[in-house]
Amino acid sequence: MEDIKVDLAVIGAGPAGQKAAIQAAKLGKSVLVIEKESRLGGACLNYGTIPSKTLREAILDLTGFRERSFYGVSKSREKAQVSINDLLFRLEKVLNQQGELIREQFASNNIRVLQGAASFRTVNVLEVMDEEGRGTYWIEAGRIIIATGSRPRNPGEVPFDEECILDSNRLLKLDRIPESMLVLGSGIIGSEYATMMAALGTKVTLIDRTDRPLRLLDSEIGKLFTEYSKEMGVDFQGGMTIDKIEKTPKGRARVTTKEGKCFEAETLFFALGRVANVETLGLDNIGLELTERGHLPVNPLFQTAWPNIFAVGDVIGAPALAATSMEQGRLAARNAFAARTHQFPEFFPFGVYTIPEISWIGATEDQLKEKGSQYEVGRAYYYEIARGSIAGDTKGLIKILFHRETREVLGVHILGTAAAELIHIAQVAMHFRARVDYFINNIFNYPTFAEGYRIAALNGLNKSLVPS
Structure with a gap:
């Protein structure tokens, strides 16, 4: 002692x-x-x-x-x-x-x-x-x-083991790349692993009660992600309520839903909460x-x-x-210890490391609509950015939301390569209450994904009724 x-x-x-x-x-x-x-x-x-x-x-x-x-x-x-x-x-x-x-x-x-x-x-x-x-x-x-x-979260009725029915801790101990996998839960962790396993060639079925994966995303970004994950081979099954999870006599995972559907795969990844x-x-x-x-x-x-x-x-x-x-x-x-400090930051970024990567800061377009805000949207698709073509990613999107009258940046949402890095440009701009003009009046290295901010800002201002 x-x-x-x-x-x-x-x-x-x-x-x-x-x-x-x-x-x-x-x-x-x-x-x-x-x-x-x-x-x-x-x-x-x-x-x-x-x-x-x-x-x-x-x-x-x-x-x-x-x-x-x-x-x-x-x-x-x-x-x-x-x-x-x-x-x-x-x-x-x-x-x-x-x-x-x-x-x-x-x-x-x-x-x-x-x-x-x-x-x-x-x-x-x-x-x-x-x-x-x-x-x-x-x-x-x-x-x-x-x-x-x-x-x-490990509910008692779920028969977790080390080979077939897994949580995020057990998944890291797998001794093989499975041929097929059921992923329960389309939140951040579930969606990340679903796309990673699909990239390895695993047949992935993503199951949730929601109508699309990652419901916390701006709806436009969420719909794009759903489309791209489908192209990768992720089969999303929404509107499902889990009734039973079991391991079959042949050692496979089986899920039955209250809607009467049955899914079976070599492995199951349970990603429904922590x-x-x-x-x-x-x-x-x-x-x-x-x-x-x-x-x-x-x-x-x-x-x-x-x-x-x-x-x-x-x-x-x-x-x-x-x-x-x-x-x-x-x-x-x-x-x-009563040391001089500051309040927790008002704005901070979120990153989702799916394939493709997603990051955002500030309000979503859905939230602005609900509040009745006067806003405008600027978009830059990766196919418009030279760096996108060079890197082989032409499906990404940088989306800027700004106030129609004051032009203050209200939110930025990015899907595509380097999204979690690019978002910090928006973080600095929003911290200093910058107007969308900030992205136009500054010089970005060329060719970079970052110049997408300028393209998106110009796109938004071209649609705005406010004079330059």
Whole structure:
């Protein structure tokens, strides 16, 4: 048994916990990070964001997918017979590099890491059982930040295993590229993996109760994505309510719906939600209650009902993005020690790493219509951009929404190559309340996808009734 006293204890070493710990250390505070897993990085590094994006890049490279517009589908697939070992080699290398980077950052900032499961005994005291369950640590901390993240939802009636019926954690342990797959849930995670598997040649059926995938998208972008994913071979089955999920005697996955349909495939990927990791924290011991959705409620400073206990990242719910979780962690650490800080940004981008890539910031056209806003739309299709032809992506779209009278940029939506990078131009413009003219009056490198902003702005202003 060991007693440890620190200024800040951070529970969880994912993106939110990392940034919180490092920020507090930069403020001169003693910091302890408690992580129950053997590898640092949380779900983001080990099961979520980094693995899925690494696999996506490997698939695009190894299958020659980017060259399909030049050479056709069959020839691009012939260029590389992709094996699961090819994908896993790249994945393991990236995970090791990123994990080592986190350890180096903690070490350089004198942040101690303790592996074990933490639970509250009082509002200032944590009990930590080491990974083998043999030793107990008592942690006294002036401030505590909960950054325990989330995990895939696993309903008891779903017969998960390691080979046939999978969640996002189990999917990464597959020892083969399946011939066919059912994907339940057409949200971000489901749609990302559906398009990745289709790019590998897997026959994918995407099933959901909605009428199209990714309902959170601007409807025009969503419809384009649906069309392009269909061209890739993703069979979307909307308006379906799941009745039963089972494994057949032959070891295949079967789904029956209340609408009377039956689907069968070699594997099934269950992507219907995530749940916050709070069960083992001992929240009852300190009287912290959860929301109806199982998240920890916080105020704008990320404080819970106890002013010395903060919560950040997936454990507090939406937006549950790695990028926003990092900033939440940093701000929570500054707030915890009354350091000068700012409010959480009003505008921040969303990225969906499907094939093709999607990113957006600000309002959708649907939202502007609902509010009765006076707006105009400017569009630049990738076939209008020289870089699109060079890169073999002529199906993308940059869509700018701006106020018809003031010309202030209200939202930008991008589908296509480099969407998640390109969106940051819009982020800067919207942060400074720029007018759409900003995209016309600046010079962009040529040939780049970024010049699509100018094309879209000109397209929108040509339709606007406001004089230049």
